[in-house]
Structure formats: structure tokens, C-alpha cells
Amino acid sequence: MTERGTEPDPDESALYVFAVCDAPDPKVFDCLPGVAEDQPLRRLRFGDLTAVVQTVRAADFTDEVWQVRMSARDELERYARAHHDVVSAAAASCPTVPLPMATLYRSEERARQALIEETGRFRTALERTAGHSEWGVKVYSAELPEPTPTTAPPVPSRVSPAPEASAVRSRPAPGAGLAYLERKRGVQAQRERRYEDSLRLAETVDAAFQSLAAAGRRLRLHAPQAEGKGHVQVLNATYLVAERRAIELEALTRRLRGATGARIDISGPWVPYSFVGEV
Numbered sequence: 471m472t473e474r475g476t477e478p479d480p481d482e483s484a485l486y487v488f489a490v491c492d493a494p495d496p497k498v499f500d501c502l503p504g505v506a507e508d509q510p511l512r513r514l515r516f517g518d519l520t521a522v523v524q525t526v527r528a529a530d531f532t533d534e535v536w537q538v539r540m541s542a543r544d545e546l547e548r549y550a551r552a553h554h555d556v557v558s559a560a561a562a563s564c565p566t567v568p569l570p571m572a573t574l575y576r577s578e579e580r581a582r583q584a585l586i587e588e589t590g591r592f593r594t595a596l597e598r599t600a601g602h603s604e605w606g607v608k609v610y611s612a613e614l615p616e617p618t619p620t621t622a623p624p625v626p627s628r629v630s631p632a633p634e635a636s637a638v639r640s641r642p643a644p645g646a647g648l649a650y651l652e653r654k655r656g657v658q659a660q661r662e663r664r665y666e667d668s669l670r671l672a673e674t675v676d677a678a679f680q681s682l683a684a685a686g687r688r689l690r691l692h693a694p695q696a697e698g699k700g701h702v703q704v705l706n707a708t709y710l711v712a713e714r715r716a717i718e719l720e721a722l723t724r725r726l727r728g729a730t731g732a733r734i735d736i737s738g739p740w741v742p743y744s745f746v747g748e749v
Contacts, residue, residue, distance in 0.1 A: 484528040484574045485581045488556040490567045490592045491520050498559040505552045506530075514578065516585045519592055522560050523581070531574055554741075561741045565600040567592050568743050595746040602684060602710050603739030605719060608692075609675050609705035610733040611668045672705040675726055675734065682719055683709035687744050701733060710745045711738075 486505055499511040504524040514521040529535070539545045550571060557568040575581035585592075680686045686709040711719050716739060727734050 482528040482576075483525050484531060484576055485514075485578055486524045486526045486531075487514075487569050487573045487575065487581060487585070488522045488524070488553060489560045489569055490585065490596075491522065491560050492564045492596065493520060494522060494560045494563040494566070498563045499556065502555055502559060503552065504556055505549055511556060514582060514585075516582045517589050519585070519589060519596075521581070521585055522556060523578075526574070528574075528576070531572060536572060557741055565596045566741065567595045567599070567746045568741055591747060598684075599710065599742045599745055601714075602712050602742055602745075603716070604742040604744055605683075605709050605711050605716075605736055605738035605740070607675070607679055607705065607707050607709065607723075608703060608735045608737075609672060610701040610735075611664065611671060611704050612701060668702070668704040671730055671732055674730065675705055675732070676707055678722060678726055679707070679709050679719075682715060682722060683711050685710040685745055704732075708744045710742055713739070 488504070488511075494513065496513060499522070502511060504511045506524055506526045509525045511522060511524050514523045539549070553571045557566065560566045561568075575584060676686070676688065686707055689706045689708060691703045691706050709719075719736070723734055723736050726732075
């Protein structure tokens with residue numbers, strides 16, 4: 471849906487679309503700057519739905535400029551926060567379908583026509599998510615340590631000592647090498663069992679949350695180094711939960727922590743970005 475030109479006129483404007491709603495209260499946007507502080511947020515009616523929009527300079531959103539901006543962490547965070555703040559304000563006022571960041575059209579008329587063509591999908595998403603919020607769930611299991619390095623057979627020095635000393639120093643204690651290999655095999659077997667246990671843990675937790683949620687999605691797991699030493703993420707999922715069942719979700723989390731002994735982190739409630747479909 472996004473229309474970004476590569477070489478717009480410096481004075482040309484574009485229309486940035488944040489979200490589609492039923493009938494948001496205009497007052498909720500009064501103190502929000504959006505992504506262009508010199509232009510107010512406003513509502514664009516199309517059919518029986520409303521889009522939250524803002525006029526922006528087209529030159530600020532060409533593919534080249536946008537890619538450079540998104541490669542700078544501070545800029546990415548600033549635009550993501552501004553976009554999210556507008557979407558959250560709309561969602562607090564009425565059922566809302568958030569659109570991807572930097573959804574733009576070259577004119578108000580083109581925006582209205584494109585949005586009208588997607589009315590059916592917007593209406594389905596609004597009906598699906600009305601009265602619901604998105605919750606993130608992350609589950610971690612403990613990571614087994616590597617075998618202690620001192621259990622390995624000694625490595626000969628680069629400097630050659632006297633023949634008699636060399637024979638004494640480089641000869642490992644009887645059975646030391648075998649013991650080290652056995653320990654390595656034991657750790658590997660433990661890791662395999664832990665992996666199988668982790669799969670069962672992820673399935674157990676996911677099934678429990680799915681029973682409470684209207685919908686759920688499993689996401690890509692984070693790398694171990696991103697989660698801190700000693701823990702491995704085994705489930706990264708998000709669930710669409712009715713707002714009236716939020717207390718049940720928190721109680722379920724406590725029960726699962728006690729029953730499994732696992733670290734289970736939840737976050738939310740969020741605007742249901744993951745459950746509005748491709749719009």
C-alpha cells in the first residue's frame with residue numbers, strides 16, 4: 471500500500487497513515503506530534519471507517535532517505551515511538567487496526583481510494599481484535615555449563631624441557647583422558663535430554679496460553695547471547711487475549727511458573743499488531 475517516490479519535488483507533500491479505526495475521539499491526538507511536528511494529526515473518513523493521518527514532506531520519505539534513517543538507531547526509535555504513540559492513542563479510544571510504519575500515499579485522494587479497496591479486510595481485523603489486547607510470552611530454561619577445563623588432559627608445552635622432565639610432565643594421569651571423554655559424553659547426553667525437556671516445556675506453556683487466548687503466534691527464538699548467560703529461550707510467542715481475561719492470564723502465568731519451575735516472562739497489554747493480518 472505504501473507509495474514512496476525516489477525523487478519528489480522538495481515542496482511536494484505526502485499523506486502518512488498510522489491506523490484505521492471506527493470513530494476515534496479527535497481529542498486523544500491533541501498533544502501528540504506524530505512524525506512531523508509542524509503538521510497536526512487528523513482524521514480521514516473513507517466509507518464507514520476512519521484513518522488517522524498526517525501530512526508530511528515527501529522528500530523525507532523517499533526509499534533512499536528512509537533506509538538511511540532506519541539504519542540509525544536513534545532515528546529508528548524516534549519514528550517507531552511516534553508511530554506507536556499515535557496508534558496506542560487511537561486504540562484507547564476505539565477498536566483500531568495499526569498500519570506498518572511509513573505507510574504513505576502521494577495524495578489524500580489516492581489514500582482514500584486505496585483504503586476503500588481494503589475496507590473488507592479492515593472490518594474483519596477490527597471485528598477480530600475488538601475488546602482484545604496482545605500479550606507477549608517468553609520462556610527460558612537453564613543452560614548446562616561446559617565441562618571444567620581442568621579435567622582435560624594436559625597440553626604439552628611449546629618449550630622442550632629435559633627429556634626426563636618431559637616424560638613426566640606430558641604423561642597424563644592414568645585414565646585422565648578417558649575420564650574427560652566420559653564427562654564430555656555425559657554432558658552431551660544431558661544436553662540432549664534438556665533439549666527434549668525444553669521442547670516439552672514450550673509445548674506445555676504454549677498449549678496453556680492457547681486455551682485462554684483467542685489466537686496465538688509463535689515467533690523466532692532469540693539467540694542465547696541476547697538473553698543473558700545461563701538461560702536459553704525455548705518459547706517466544708504472542709497471544710490475542712480478551713481484555714476481560716487479563717487477570718486469568720496473569721494467574722495462569724503464576725501457576726505455570728510454579729508447576730514447571732521455568733522462567734516465564736509476560737509483557738503487555740499491547741495494541742494487537744500481530745493479529746490484524748496483512749493490510
